[in-house]
Amino acid sequence: xxxxxxxxxxxxxICELLRNEVPYYDWVGFYFANHDAKTLHLGAYAGEETDHxxxxxxxxxxxxxxxxxxxFVVPDVKAQDNYIACSITxxxxxxxxxxxxxxxxxxxxxxxxTADPFSKEDExxxxxxxxxxxxxx
Ligand code: SME
Numbered sequence: 364x365x366x367x368x369x370x371x372x373x374x375x376x377i378c379e380l381l382r383n384e385v386p387y388y389d390w391v392g393f394y395f396a397n398h399d400a401k402t403l404h405l406g407a408y409a410g411e412e413t414d415h416x417x418x419x420x421x422x423x424x425x426x427x428x429x430x431x432x433x434x435f436v437v438p439d440v441k442a443q444d445n446y447i448a449c450s451i452t453x454x455x456x457x458x459x460x461x462x463x464x465x466x467x468x469x470x471x472x473x474x475x476x477t478a479d480p481f482s483k484e485d486e487x488x489x490x491x492x493x494x495x496x497x498x499x500x
Pocket of ligand 1: 390392414418423425426448449456
């Protein structure tokens with residue numbers, strides 16, 4: 364239980380750090396999968412509180428990544444049909460899956476109030492973050 368608390372604190376610190384240091388990261392959070400229930404559950408996050416603490420697989424950008432196992436970069440959220448709006452200020456989103464022993468166990472989700480801000484560099488950087496997170500989960 365103690366190790367779990369430590370991991371949770373580390374993930375909170377990662378969220379805060381990313382949100383504070385990258386100007387176009389306005390909401391940063393981790394969702395973790397329950398493969399039996401086929402739902403994602405919000406873990407640590409930094410930014411505004413969200414109603415979307417549980418997301419079914421397949422629903423929204425996050426839910427799609429739970430089944431696709433691939434990064435999802437959304438330059439313009441308005442152009443997405445399968446999207447769950449958390450805040451009207453959000454213009455773009457990036458979701459990168461977390462793999463542990465080859466299994467998609469969750470994801471990092473970042474919302475931006477800037478239009479089309481994410482590049483390949485963000486994907487590579489966030490994949491590296493996710494590899495680190497997988498090690499402490
Ligand atoms: N926009 C996400 C929902 C989560 S919030 O961004 C925190 C989605 O479409 O899956």
